[in-house]
Amino acid sequence: MQKNTERMNIVITGHVDHGKSTLVGRLLADTLSLPEGKLQDVRDSCKKNGRVFEYAFLLDALADEQKQGITIDSARIFFKSAQREYIIIDAPGHIEFLRNMLSGASRALAAVLVIDALEGVAENSRRHGLLLSLLGISQVVVAVNKLDALGYDENVFRRIKNEYEEYLETLNVKQVTFVPVSAREGKNITTMADETPWYDGKTLLGVLDSFQNQPSNEDLFFAMPLQDVYRFSDDNDERRIYAGTIVSGQVKTGDAVKFLPSNKEAHIKGVEVWNAPPKTSARAVEAAGFTLEEDLYLKHGEVMVKSDENAPVSAASKIRANLIWLGENPFVFGKSYTLKLGSAKVEASLAAIERFLGENENYNELRRNDCGSVVLNLSRPIALTSFYDNASLGRFVIVDGYDAAGGGIVLEAVSDENKNADLNADFEEELFALLKKYFPHRFAE
Amino acid sequence: MNKLDKLESQSIFIIREAYKSFKNIGMLWSIGKDSTVLLWLAKKAFFGHVPFELIHIDTSYKIPEMIAYRDALAKELKLRLVVGQNKNAISGKRTFPDGLDRISCCRELKTIPLTKTLDGTGFRRVYDPKRDLWDEFESAEPYNAVIVGVRSDEEGSRSKERVFSSRDEKSEWDASAQPPELWNLYKTEFAPKTHVRVHPLLDWTELNIWEYIEREKIPTISIYYNQGDGKRYRSLGCYPCTNPVESDAGSPAEIIEELISGKFRNIAERSGRAQDKDGGGTLETLRKEGYM
Numbered sequence: 001m002q003k004n005t006e007r008m009n010i011v012i013t014g015h016v017d018h019g020k021s022t023l024v025g026r027l028l029a030d031t032l033s034l035p036e037g038k039l040q041d042v043r044d045s046c047k048k049n050g051r052v053f054e055y056a057f058l059l060d061a062l063a064d065e066q067k068q069g070i071t072i073d074s075a076r077i078f079f080k081s082a083q084r085e086y087i088i089i090d091a092p093g094h095i096e097f098l099r100n101m102l103s104g105a106s107r108a109l110a111a112v113l114v115i116d117a118l119e120g121v122a123e124n125s126r127r128h129g130l131l132l133s134l135l136g137i138s139q140v141v142v143a144v145n146k147l148d149a150l151g152y153d154e155n156v157f158r159r160i161k162n163e164y165e166e167y168l169e170t171l172n173v174k175q176v177t178f179v180p181v182s183a184r185e186g187k188n189i190t191t192m193a194d195e196t197p198w199y200d201g202k203t204l205l206g207v208l209d210s211f212q213n214q215p216s217n218e219d220l221f222f223a224m225p226l227q228d229v230y231r232f233s234d235d236n237d238e239r240r241i242y243a244g245t246i247v248s249g250q251v252k253t254g255d256a257v258k259f260l261p262s263n264k265e266a267h268i269k270g271v272e273v274w275n276a277p278p279k280t281s282a283r284a285v286e287a288a289g290f291t292l293e294e295d296l297y298l299k300h301g302e303v304m305v306k307s308d309e310n311a312p313v314s315a316a317s318k319i320r321a322n323l324i325w326l327g328e329n330p331f332v333f334g335k336s337y338t339l340k341l342g343s344a345k346v347e348a349s350l351a352a353i354e355r356f357l358g359e360n361e362n363y364n365e366l367r368r369n370d371c372g373s374v375v376l377n378l379s380r381p382i383a384l385t386s387f388y389d390n391a392s393l394g395r396f397v398i399v400d401g402y403d404a405a406g407g408g409i410v411l412e413a414v415s416d417e418n419k420n421a422d423l424n425a426d427f428e429e430e431l432f433a434l435l436k437k438y439f440p441h442r443f444a445e
Numbered sequence: 446m447n448k449l450d451k452l453e454s455q456s457i458f459i460i461r462e463a464y465k466s467f468k469n470i471g472m473l474w475s476i477g478k479d480s481t482v483l484l485w486l487a488k489k490a491f492f493g494h495v496p497f498e499l500i501h502i503d504t505s506y507k508i509p510e511m512i513a514y515r516d517a518l519a520k521e522l523k524l525r526l527v528v529g530q531n532k533n534a535i536s537g538k539r540t541f542p543d544g545l546d547r548i549s550c551c552r553e554l555k556t557i558p559l560t561k562t563l564d565g566t567g568f569r570r571v572y573d574p575k576r577d578l579w580d581e582f583e584s585a586e587p588y589n590a591v592i593v594g595v596r597s598d599e600e601g602s603r604s605k606e607r608v609f610s611s612r613d614e615k616s617e618w619d620a621s622a623q624p625p626e627l628w629n630l631y632k633t634e635f636a637p638k639t640h641v642r643v644h645p646l647l648d649w650t651e652l653n654i655w656e657y658i659e660r661e662k663i664p665t666i667s668i669y670y671n672q673g674d675g676k677r678y679r680s681l682g683c684y685p686c687t688n689p690v691e692s693d694a695g696s697p698a699e700i701i702e703e704l705i706s707g708k709f710r711n712i713a714e715r716s717g718r719a720q721d722k723d724g725g726g727t728l729e730t731l732r733k734e735g736y737m
Contacts, residue, residue: 395628
């Protein structure tokens with residue numbers, strides 16, 4: 001019965017008024033994914049207010065949005081193709097709503113970028129391309145829209161394609177497909193248009209269907225950020241359960257495991273479940289829970305890996321990262337922030353701005369909506385990977401007070417000679433204390 | 446992993462994150478299918494336990510089967526259940542259709558007691574599963590956060606929600622000024638006195654809910670199914686404002702069939718809920734004031 005078992009999150013983005021909402025409305029209508037009530041509600045509301053019906057109105061469901069005529073937040077909309085189910089996120093084009101666009105886009109595996117053929121590549125077209133690369137979204141289809149207004153001119157399409165392709169290449173965004181469309185007229189959206197005989201590619205929907213869904217990390221190294229440790233003894237349950245969502249690989253009972261950065265070792269005793277058949281293994285993406293042979297005192301924030309696997313997870317207290325700043329106040333030197341990565345939460349500070357991505361170069365601080373390559377100092381080591389080794393252990397957000405102020409991806413852990421010296425010093429001190437305790441006569445004063 | 450496994454995993458992650466982050470947290474249980482799925486996910490997240498209170502707002506106009514089912518399930522699953530109610534509005538007949546229009550009635554019987562139950566100022570009845578007894582309290586500690594089973598495909602304003610969504614001291618929601626929420630790195634740091642709504646089911650559709658109920662064999666209330674008269678409820682609420690739909694579906698499997706290829710393929714779920722229809726943006730107005 002479950003025909004569409006696959007689901008993909010996609011984001012639709014582009015400069016303001018380039019036709020994103022119209023495109024989404026069209027996709028919904030042409031794939032017959034609209035609830036009847038919804039279309040009728042919007043048609044009725046248009047009639048009542050003396051407006052001509054537009055596909056874009058389908059999405060602008062919030063009352064104050066309709067008044068302003070712009071999309072404020074990333075709405076989550078569902079539609080189905082023959083291939084799979086999509087959650088489509090219509091991201092706002094206005095720069096002041098960038099935080100909403102990112103919230104939507106961070107959940108997406110692929111992106112549709114809309115460019116108005118009449119206006120060509122706009123500032124926001126570039127900016128959104130940059131942000132997609134920052135979020136690690138590599139599957140992009142560019143819809144060159146409103147070609148109906150230009151008589152479906154092949155030259156216009158080619159010119160925009162060349163210009164934008166060149167730009168995306170500088171950002172390391174590959175696998176980009178360009179489709180000439182008219183969202184309003186429904187051309188090349190779900191069916192090939194007679195108006196563009198010079199175009200021999202796929203429809204927009206065809207390109208989306210050709211994208212890869214989330215690659216499974218099941219066959220890679222095992223890693224699970226420890227989200228929490230449970231013991232419900234009030235409820236007569238003496239199990240100590242180490243819970244978290246597995247982000248990569250698999251593990252089974254009896255496996256030797258290690259927690260980072262504490263380096264504590266243990267063995268998997270049981271894979272815990274409720275209302276499911278008993279099991280002895282768990283794999284990537286499961287929200288799992290384990291009992292261990294050894295009772296360890298662990299706080300959330302540790303990452304569990306297999307002892308014999310050599311996972312590329314390392315404890316780092318200094319990282320190089322690409323970051324976008326969204327905070328009310330700028331990201332400045334000499335201030336303490338909270339960094340969240342995996343299940344870890346740590347104090348962080350800005351150590352260097354190495355490269356400014358985008359316009360307005362400024363190496364003193366990052367202001368709202370600025371992007372840059374930075375180095376961050378962490379107050380203690382946390383377990384992480386580069387974004388390219390594992391997305392879940394290689395991305396982070398920064399909280400400034402109570403303000404979710406930035407986000408980014410880890411390029412690499414930066415080795416820090418001084419930090420190692422500190423660790424050695426700690427070790428020496430500990431050793432000295434032990435020697436003093438067990439061989440006190442050697443240290444008689 | 447299939448679609449339902451992924452949704453389950455994602456929701457459990459959110460429920461665990463919420464439990465970890467807030468000292469006094471509860472879960473809203475409307476008795477309906479969505480919040481019962483939510484309850485099920487909590488049992489899974491905590492390996493058979495529900496380590497927080499379940500909160501139900503009883504308007505006194507609920508379809509009677511709902512209350513019977515609620516009390517039976519609370520006993521069976523050993524749930525600590527908190528029931529809030531606006532007794533004054535009910536005894537003073539400030540309700541629909543007696544004295545008020547639909548929206549004002551929702552405000553009196555749902556929004557006000559919900560707000561007062563959450564901030565600790567309202568009267569409540571509490572079921573203690575260990576003693577199998579109900580206690581009554583005039584007030585309680587406020588909740589810092591509450592887990593709610595809203596879905597984004599239900600209605601426009603719900604599609605705009607964040608997973609961790611803050612309300613100010615007056616329980617009000619500003620949809621256009623929400624913080625960024627990147628990946629699953631939810632911001633769980635909030636200023637004191639902020640009240641937080643946590644939404645683990647945003648990405649589920651009505652169909653997913655039924656598919657999961659079918660797969661997990663979750664006990665759901667009988668009025669969702671045709672009882673022999675060719676009618677069933679698709680969405681549950683108060684009886685003056687909720688109408689059953691014509692349908693022969695008598696099981697989750699038959700409801701799934703109906704949603705995929707049958708008569709409800711293109712009809713919105715809340716089409717039987719009258720309060721959504723009174724003028725544009727009604728549910729959004731209610732939600733801004735603290736409605737679910």
